[in-house]
Amino acid sequence: MRLVTFDAFRTLRLPDARYVKPEHFLRERETVEAADWLLFPEYWQLGTLVFGLRKRIFPSLASYLLGHDKIEMTRAFLGVAPQHVPDTRIAANTREEAECLWEALPRPFVAKIPRSSMGQGVFLVSTRQDWEDYLDLTPTLYVQEHLPIDRDLRVVVVAGQVVTAFWRLQSPDGFHNNLACGGSVGSAPVPEAALALALNLSHTLGIDHAGFDIAMVGGHPYVFEFNRLFGHRGLAGQHERLAGIMLDYLLAQSDNHEPHDPIRPTPVWPIAV
Incomplete structure (x- = not known):
């Protein structure tokens, strides 16, 4: 199986993956076209690789397209699991819409910039x-109810398997749980309901490499978002297992004799925790 990677760090443990700098991918077109899989391309490469050269990519196209923008992601979540999404409002950043949201939402509430990460x-x-400070920062209004939590969960799902799952405890700022913002890793057991939700979303939406952020309120899981390129701080020695899962998945997909369509891939993974 011929593998070309555009991210040497995330494929360090995959055997014989040839690294190509993303900016050189057309200079090395023969290598790219000969590959069975193209791993971790940059978002800006997708048009050429998927629609032009019609190559297999990992993570999946759905992982890229939905993971690129919180608005698209949330709308997809609302389409398949609305009962697991916090009350969310999305609107153009106009004075009229801003006033409507300010009057409608109980405070405090959470406001997000659609394309951001790590908290x-x-x-x-x-x-x-x-509110006024937030309005100056974003072209689109994206607001959610503030859930009564002091921690949330990161559930890493790759190829339909939970690689790791852990609590993220609130940072000293009293709001962010992200490890990059000062949150810390907790050791309490992870609820099965959170694992089941992450697996269901990954399977239903075709997301094959993601870290899902999930909150628990009264035993009920709510999904905030997923990160296609999740951090590795919480993997706790699971790097070799992660590489093995990725390699097994790529081999299984390569052995699938159905005609390949990179735009509408058919997942082959089992749904099991």
Whole structure:
């Protein structure tokens, strides 16, 4: 199986994966076209690789397209699991829409910039000044109810398997749980309901490489988002297992004799925790 990777760090443990710099992928077109799989391309490469050269990519196209924007992601979640999404409002950033949301939502509420990660671009809005500050930062309004939690879960799902799952405890700022924002890893058992939700979303939406952020409220799981390129701080020695899962998945997909369509892939993974 011929593998070309555009991210040497994330494929370090995959045997014989040839690294090509993303900016050189057309210079090395023969290598790219000869590959069975193209691993971790940059988002800007997708048009050429998937629609032009019609190559297999990993993570899946769905992982890229839905993971690129919180708005698209949330709408997909609402389409397949609305009962597991916090009350969310999305609107154009106009004065009229801003006033409607300010009047409609109980405070505090959470406001997000649609394309952000690692806890950046996520704000707790308690005052009018908080709201005005947020309005200056984003072209689109994306707000959610503030759930009564002091921690959430990161569930890493790759190829239909939970690689790891752990609690993220709230940072000293009293709001963010992200490890990049000062949150810490907790050791309490992870609820099965959270694992089941992450697996169901990954299977239903065709997301094959993601870290899902899930909150528990009264035993009920709510999904915030997923990160296609999740951090490795919480993997706790699971790197070899992660590489094995990825390799087994790529081999299984390669052995599938159905005609390949990179735009509408058919998942082959089992749904099991």
